[in-house]
Each structure stands twice: as C-alpha cells, then as structure tokens.
Amino acid sequence: MADIIVIGGGLAGCATAYYLARDGVSVTLLERHDLNTLASGSNAGSLHAQIPHDPFKRYGDDWGVRYSPTSALLARSIEMWRGLGEELGEDLEVKLRGGLLVARTEEDMRAIERKAVLERKQGLDIRLFDRSDIAREAPYVSESMIGGAFCPDEGKANPFAVTPAFARAAERLGARILRKVQVLAIESEPGGYHVITDQGSHHAKRVINAAGADAGRIAAMVGVELSEIQAIPIQVSVTERVAPMIPHLLYCASDKLTLKQNGAGSLLIGGGWEARIGPRGNPVADLENLGLNMAVAVSVVPSVAELKILRVWAAIVNGTDSWKPILGELPGRPGFFINFFPWTGFTGGPITALILAKLAQGKPVPFDLDISPFSPA
C-alpha cells in the first residue's frame, strides 16, 4: 500500500509526486495516457502573475477583488520557477523579462489602474506605462496603444520540458509513476481509499486528485460534486522563426491576446480564443477565431502581419468562472485532496504541488500565504 496515490500525470500530478517523494513519502501516480499529454504539455508556456484583464473586464471589479489572492499565489510560484531548473537538474527555458499589458482606450487605462491597485495590495510590482514608456521599452508595439502596465516578474518557460523533468526527478527519489492506467472508481475503506483502475486495484491512505479538467469526474467518484469545473477547448498559434524582437509576455487590455517569442524565435499567439470540439470528440482549431486572434495580434504588433503562421493547435483547458484554484482536503472525505488550478495552472503548478504535498502529510503550508480563499469547502 502506498502512503499516497496521485491521480493525473500533468504538471499538477507530477510536481506533487516530486514534492512528496522529496519528503520521503511513498507515492504512486496513476495516469491514463502518457505523461504531459493534455493541458500541461499543450499550453502556451506563459508565466502570469497579473490579474487577467479579460475576466476582470467581463465580470467586474468585485470579481477582481475575489480573484486577487490568486495573483499572490502565482507570484510566489514564479519565485519557485526561478530556481526550478537547478533543483530538477534540467533546462526548463525559464525567462522572466516581464509582462506588458497594453491598452488602446482611456477606458481600458482606467481599468488597468484599478486592477493595479488590487495587484499591489497582493505585493505585486506593477508599473503604469504611458505612451512614451511603451515607445521606449517596447518599440515593437503599435503607436495606437496609449499606455499600459508592466509587471517585471512575468515571463515564460517550456511546457514540453517541465512536467517530464518533475516526473524524472520524482522517479529518481523513488516515486512509482504508472502510465496508461485509468482510474475508474474510488471506494473509501478503513484507513484509506481503494482505487480501482482498468489495470487492477491500488490502496492508499490518502489520495490527491490532480486530474485537471477531469478533476470533477474524479471527485464525483467519492460522491463530491465540483460543478464549477469546466473543460474548455482553446487554441494557440505559432509563427515561423524570426530574430529576437519581443522580450516580453505581451497582453492587450482592449482585446483577447497573449503574445511572446520562444527560445527558438517563433512567436506564440493566443489569449484564450475558443477552439471547437471535432467530430471525433477531440479539440480542433476554429478558423474564424484564428482570424480574429491574428487581427488583434497585428493591431498590437504590426510586424506580425509579415509572418507566416506555421501551426495552430487546440487543447482542453481546465477552467472555472472564478479562475481561482481549488486546493486542499474535500469536505467530509478525510484523506482525499484536490490540486486544481484553472486557466493559469502552468504558472501555478509548482507552488500548488508543494502546498498539496505538505497538506496531504498533515504538515503546515511552508509559506506565509493564506490559502483559505482556495479551500474546496
């Protein structure tokens, strides 16, 4: 019997297994496919700390107030990202050269200012930019952008590298990582849980649900409804390679956009534009949204118009309307935990994994962070 079973071999699961193994806990991870095949290996690799502007605009300032502790959590996670490559012994291509949110209208500038107040309360370094700051710091941005906000701690990392690095490090420390094992049912039993899979049974004192967009299905196996959890197909595009031109993670407050240049020189362009579900049930790119996304990109960075798009991919993101993580023991299910981070779970992966690894051992959270806003209760 393992002390702890982790369900899900994305970043949340593999990083949690690593931190448990690092503490000497006997841990078994169950993944129904191969590792890193869903959101953790298909995302855009942005490391975010700012309150996301699109939902702030859509849901209003009260939403921003409720969300804002998540920014502090993300900022703490980015601190972990700084030393992660060294800790795991692999190059994760972490580059933190700042995130720049630009605005086209005075109304959006006022929203950015209100958002900055909330972000600073959470300890973030947010600098308001006017037109001349943008011209100086980001000359690649269109002159139609009148100002914005700069967060120096944001950046990017390589999604293909991180989760496998956590998994290898966990295995070196003795974690058992089982691929192609699908969890079908979970029963509570004296002293723990009986996890039934398509490859046989496992028993453990504790279970951590790190199943991403399927976390609601796993929770339902122990009779807990997490109806807030959504699975939404979104898409990202990648251009041909060009000489270094964009050091920042760029966003636009007036339209949905994230844009950055990866280590190979390609621009990654997204911003949460929806994809579609294809005839075989898998996510496929939506060409209309691709056109809209590119129009926004060109309006913010005019030189994008000269570049060829090489590939568009679609994948399922784990979402909720609150955008807040759900972290901790499920009410009424002692020993059954959840590690769920919607929308920006790549950025948040390291810190929530460390938090869950400690909580599942009955240890305190090793930071001066209040995690009560993220309680499943």
Ligand SMILES: Cc1cc2nc3c(=O)[nH]c(=O)nc-3n(C[C@H](O)[C@H](O)[C@H](O)COP(=O)(O)OP(=O)(O)OC[C@H]3O[C@@H](n4cnc5c(N)ncnc54)[C@H](O)[C@@H]3O)c2cc1C
């Ligand atoms: C296109 C796209 C772009 C994104 N861009 C960014 C970004 O730039 N920055 C950012 O911070 N975040 C981004 N995200 C979000 C981020 O990728 C996710 O929030 C994060 O990867 C979630 O990690 P996870 O480990 O919880 O889930 P996943 O990576 O989805 O892993 C869950 C795993 O659980 C397994 N599983 C599910 N059910 C079972 C079962 N019954 N038995 C066994 N295994 C099971 C699945 O097979 C899967 O491997 C993006 C997401 C997408 C899709």
